[in-house]
Amino acid sequence: MMDVNGCFEKGLLRKDVPDVRKSKKSVEVAKHKLDLARRLLDLKIFEETITNSYSAMFHSARALLFRDGVREKSHYALFLYIKERYSDKLERRFINELNVLRLERHEINYGLERTDIDEGEAEEVVKISGEFIKAVEKII
Secondary structure (H helix, E strand, O other): OOOHHHHHHOOOEEEOOOOHHHHHHHHHHHHHHHHHHHHHHHOOOHHHHHHHHHHHHHHHHHHHHHHHOEEEOOHHHHHHHHHHHHOOOOOHHHHHHHHHHHHHHHHHHHOOOOOOOOHHHHHHHHHHHHHHHHHHHHHO
16 A cells, blocks of 8 residues: 555655645636536536546645645545645545545546436535635635
């Protein structure tokens, strides 16, 4: 099982200069992705609602990495970093949902089976993604 140190050793995470400007820009991108997810939800396009909600969470999480001076080269490495370094600042449900959506997005984009997502699930994912962005903004 890989950990954050292993991610740095393999180059999946890299040290960089902390950058508050990039951190704030990443939150802006997250909000844009959340807005897209909401519009897709209204159109009942649930797969893309999920992928854009994940993108919103991904860019929020990435904002924390920019703030810390870390660059990611892997969605899994980003998840591990957030789990190991922010479990005391972010609710567990956010960290768990980031991982669940990471896997679900992967299946939607690369899997061979059709995924059935209902409206309730899509609504919940949009809601938690918005809450995640707010939680990250408080940390930043």
